[in-house]
Amino acid sequence: MAVHENTTPLVELEGINKIFGGIHALRDAHCRIHAGEVVALVGENGAGKSTLVKTMTGLYQPNSGTIRVKGQAVRLATAKAASEYGITAIHQETTLFEELSIVENIFMGHPRTKPSGLLDWAAMRSEAREHLERVNLDVEPTTLLKQLSLGQQHMVAIARALAEAADVVIMDEPTASLSSNEIEKLYVIIEKLRDLGKGILFISHKFDEVFRIADRYVVFRDGAFVGDGNIAEVTEHDLVKMMVGREVGTVFPKRAVEIGAPLLEVASLSNGIEFKDVSFTLHKREILGFYGLVGAGRSEVMRAIMALSPYPFTGQIRLDGVPANWKICGDAIDAGVVYVPEDRRNQGAILPLSIRDNIALPSMKRLARGIWPDKSAERRLAQEYGRVFEIRAASIEQPVEDLSGGNQQKVVLARWLATNPDVVIVDEPTRGIDVGAKSAVHEALAEMVEQDLSVLLVSSELPELMGMADRIIVMRLGEMVAEFTRDDFSAELIAAYATGARAPQPAREVA
Ligand SMILES: Nc1ncnc2c1ncn2[C@@H]1O[C@H](COP(=O)(O)OP(=O)(O)OP(=O)(O)O)[C@@H](O)[C@H]1O
Ligand SMILES: [Mg+2]
Incomplete structure (x- = not known):
């Protein structure tokens, strides 16, 4: 992509230090964002990425250092000040208000007013509708935020950033709570913003999206800048090495263990709303994977098993041969299922x-x-x-x-x-966790399985599932559509069942 040596950055941080108590979260950090580029900021958990974002958006005051907006040194005393300088962010933890409507969330802090000074709700509603359309969210602007899914709420946060008409848009792990469909839409939005000449700072632990969307990368380690460059001139391996400061194995440490007797048996689970006729058996020391698109019903099944679902269900759950009539989550935990x-x-x-x-x-x-x-x-x-x-x-x-x-x-x-526990149900266990720690999580799970733990592993990351699981069940639209054993794992086939490109497998006998 473009080389920016000679243009003034939209925003530039230099020599930034941020200290919390005894923790030096940013050390002499620097970073630049130019018009018309997408910069990926990568680094391990705790590297200082979110702290940098908060410094850039007026939420934190640096202990020292300079922030320049279009060449001019500025002080960003508040988020409002940052927004007036054209910098806005979608934070890692969404800072929206669940009890308020979409319109209220979008215009909070920068409402549209009539010449009389009164709030112009009609204008805000219609403008909100436009922004929602741009992020492909087909809901009424008056809908309360709490009625939306996590992914939809994130889209509202993005709509809010658009409404602020910012020059610099920062996204701190924006895809962590989005479905693959929503992620694709987000990429399109980011590309549009870039073509409009905005500067985008994008934080992610997923390398595929960094390579897909970014023009340039910046790597932080332990609060300090360690390198940057054009994405086209770097490999994933190099990036990881810069982030972690050492070589990291990406092999999944699945260990050969002897699978034991049936432990958790689930038969014909249905709740008429989220999932239908779900049956499977988890054996002792087995890792049973669940793959599917967001909305396939995997998490809902797990919540039902844990007595956490708001909806009653039919079907049977047995633990070690004994019917499990868990009324509250604590019952399941007492029985050894977490x-x-x-x-x-x-x-x-x-x-x-x-x-x-x-x-x-x-x-x-x-x-x-x-x-x-x-x-x-x-x-x-x-x-x-x-x-x-x-x-x-x-x-x-x-x-x-x-x-x-x-x-x-x-x-x-x-x-x-x-x-x-005897059984752990883990839902997206490594989402938002950096490469190095990811393998620590996998390692820990594998080790606990050796010591008799059984695992239901819900994940949207196929490499993680294929690396860790003994079997994978694919769900789509609330139903089980296929099952694979380790010997016949195939990424293409699993994905095809998940998306519906392939018709469901004929039902298998329930063990
Ligand atoms: N409010 C705070 N009080 C004390 N320490 C903090 C605070 N916010 C961040 N830190 C510390 O600053 C360091 C950098 O944290 P930061 O949230 O910026 O990391 P990150 O790169 O965003 O990591 P992740 O990938 O996990 O989101 C960490 O050691 C963290 O514990
Ligand atoms: Mg962070």
Whole structure:
């Protein structure tokens, strides 16, 4: 793509330092974004990417350094100031208001007014409709945000950025909660923005999309800039090496284990709304994968098994041959079945509490001596699992809300696996987790399987499933459409069943 040596960047950061307590989150960091380019910012969990974004959008004040907008040094005291300088961001944690409508969310902070000074709702509604159309979201602007799916909410955040008419649009892991369909739409929007001469900063842990969408890359490690260049002149291998500072194996550490007797048997599960006639058997020490597009019903099935679904269902669940009539999620947990949800921010961690409390809480009863909590056992457990999942933090006493996004996710994984369950249901376990830590997560799962854990693995990443699973069940539109055993895994076939390009396989006998 274009070389920008001679043009003034839309925004330029130089010598930025940001220190939180004792944590040096940005060290002498620099970064430039030019008009008409998509820059991918990559780095490990905790590398400082989101901190950089927040510094660029007035949410954090740097301890030192310079920010220039179109060549002019500026101070971005607030998000509003940043927005007035033409910089807007879609943050990793969406900062939208669930109880408000789409219009209100889009225009909050920069409403359209009539000459009289009154709010011009009609204008805002029609403008909102235009922006929704641009992001291909076919809903009424008056819809409340909480009525939308996570992916749709993200599209609203993007519509909001468009409404601000920004020159620089920053997207912090925008695709983490989108379906593949929505991701394609987002790529088109990004390309359009670039062609309009906007500068886009794009953060992602997925290399396929970095190579697909970016013109230039910038790599951060431990809060510092380590390199940049044109995407066309770099390989994935080089990028990973720059990010991690060492070679990383991308092999999935599936280990040969002897699959045992049936453990969790699910028969004819239907709830009339989200899924129909789902039957499968998870064996001891087996990793059973679930593949499908977002909306295929995989997470909904898992939530039903965990007694977390708002809808009643029919069908049977047996654990170790015994009917499981779990009324609440706690019953399943007591029976040894735990669930690591996909939406970890809302369902996973208790943000104000420390890493230690988050990891130890579900295991407190097991660790207690009589009625007395065993604090030192809790600390050891948190330390052990923190190490296993490579949680990056100053100490295990740090509140989880101060951790980077990916590290928060590792805490949730650690918390449930630390309970020493018989069955774990993991939903998108490595989403938002960097390459290095990803293999740590896979390694940890494989090791626990060796020690008798059985796993239901829901993932939208086919390489992860094909690497880890013994069998893969493909779901589409709420039904099981195919099943593959490890010997006949085929990426093309699995994808074809998931998208409906192939008709469902004839039903198999339920074990
Ligand atoms: N509000 C805060 N208080 C204390 N420490 C913080 C705060 N925000 C971030 N940090 C620390 O700053 C460092 C950089 O975090 P940041 O969120 O920028 O990482 P990231 O590159 O976005 O990672 P991820 O890929 O996991 O999202 C981390 O060590 C994090 O713990
Ligand atoms: Mg982040």
